[in-house]
Amino acid sequence: MIGDNWSDLLTTNEVAKIFRVTPLTIKRWGNRGKIRFVRINSRGDRRYTKEAVLYLLGINPKEEEKEE
Numbered sequence: 001m002i003g004d005n006w007s008d009l010l011t012t013n014e015v016a017k018i019f020r021v022t023p024l025t026i027k028r029w030g031n032r033g034k035i036r037f038v039r040i041n042s043r044g045d046r047r048y049t050k051e052a053v054l055y056l057l058g059i060n061p062k063e064e065e066k067e068e
Contacts, residue, residue: 008049009038009048009050010047010048011046011048012027012046012048015035015048018053026048034056035052037049
């Protein structure tokens with residue numbers, strides 16, 4: 001499956017590298033609801049789920065598991 005070596009929660013910078021955009025673009029996408037994120041720790045850092053990133057890439061992780 002694509003992304004097996006990714007952790008379940010990705011940082012803004014990691015997601016930006018995947019999509020080849022700036023971290024600010026990823027934050028804007030999050031603010032607009034294009035990609036879901038969760039807030040962690042007292043600073044409120046953003047983390048993006050692997051499933052949300054795969055969905056935006058057009059990959060359904062559930063279908064990938066069925067094919068294997």
